[in-house]
Amino acid sequence: MVLCPVIGKLQHKRVVLASASPRRQEILSNAGLRFEVVPSRFKEKLHKASFATPYAYAVETAKQKALEVAGRMHQKDLRAPDVVIGADTIVAVGAMILEKPVDKQDAYRMLSRLNGKEHSVFTGVAIVHCCSKDISGPGRTLRLTLSSWAPRAHPTDGRLDTEVSEFYEETTVKFSELSEELLWEYINSGEPMDKAGGYGIQALGGMLVEYVHGDFLNVVGFPLNHFCKELARLYYPPRPEDLRRVRHDSIPAVDTFENLSDSEAGGSDPGQSAKGGRGGEQADGDRSQAPRALDAALNGADSRPPFPTGLLELMDGFKASKVLFTACKLRLFDVLKDQGPLQAADVARKLSTCAGRTEQLLGVCAALGLLEKTRRGYGNTEVATLHLVSDGEHSLQGLAEYNDAHVWGVFTRLGLAVREGADQTRGVLGAMEEERLSQNRELTLQFMRAKHSLSKLTAHHVATAFDLSRFASACDLGGCTGILARELAQEYPRLQVTVFDLPEVTELSGGFQRGGRQTERIRFVPVRTQRVGHYLQAKQSVLRRN
């Protein structure tokens, strides 16, 4: 194996080592890796007895360390690093796990246990690949076509996707028969305190050791050799025959929805995330190999152009949108909120829909991160509960409904609008909306629900983006249900806010006010048109009257 190119695969990525261990930092920088150090704040307090083996504990701890850092950086920077590496080293005597001693007595107990015997040193390693995504952005859309690969979504923030590759390495170490005196002398040197098992093989502790079987660096805190093999597995192209297999077996064709069966759609099932094991190897047909293999194959390991992921997402994004709209329209998320988790057949019964197609829809929703599939059936993910259930405080159901019923149709006419030069000041959408709004009260309400649900998410940010405290009045042109006005009034106690909108909109806006009432500092003024000039005239007259 050629090491440099393997490490080089991380060269243009933002790599973070989620560890305070100076040994790990040294091992990785000696190997030529460039990385930032962000020690993890994950408390190493997993319940040891709940793990079948000591190494499972080390792997899980390593993973939690890395995920904590990835999540924290993502929240802080609004952008996660590309790769976060976490590691955890433990000493195991049989099933007993020894971590860092808490004091000298503890170190003595540990070293006495190791005295004259063989023990195992395990280091669990997690390589977390991060991807910051917006659930509503086009970035999500490829999930439709790559559903069987979808990495695990973290619904807590709804936007950070991670794919975890984990493995462990075991090294056997044998201690000589050591006298009490020597043990205490060693303990008093202070060396044991920040090291698993209470010794450091790389320094004074080396004198305690009779032999080592396996990777020495693994004992010191990082199995570099295994790490490089793992990188090679992740980043190097598979053989052409493997690639052919990947293409045939794992990527649903673009017309995924037609072909996707339930079992293929489990991409959001955590059970499908990459599993480690000693080699980090996976069963031959394991699909979780596919993204990496294909990614590696398509992104630079040969002379072919980079895989046009973003472009394909644009090509297929409309399908994902339609899946979301359809699920909303059927009130799928409402049903699952009240009665889920449910099996596909039960969902079909409750929605009075075709069982087969419903099952496909559920599968795709799961692949898109909108639903979770467990043995008990389908349930809403956190993002669906928050934003897609119709009566939720942060529901975007109205927006989905409106986009489906109207915007979708308008956009099918975009080519025509561009060719024929539709009114550029109002825009295609504006023109149609205005025309329709004046015709139909239900349509107006639908439009208002859509704007209302979106504004509920954005209004606070808009209201607080600038310090407006020196102003006494503000107006919101096309302010619809007055959500922004309310935020402004709340944020700035002396601000008088005027909301201008079409008469049919201002007439219905009362129904959207909390408790049916609006605050006294907010006024709705009907204007006959949505043209900015007319708004401004109306504004002037309102100001003059004041």
Ligand SMILES: Cc1cn([C@H]2C[C@H](O)[C@@H](COP(=O)(O)OP(=O)(O)OP(=O)(O)O)O2)c(=O)[nH]c1=O
């Ligand atoms: C057995 C042994 C362990 N160790 C060290 C490696 C690890 O740094 C430490 C085990 O503790 P860890 O919890 O694995 O790591 P850490 O606390 O040092 O750093 P972080 O949690 O931030 O990643 O013991 C040696 O340096 N030499 C040895 O011979």
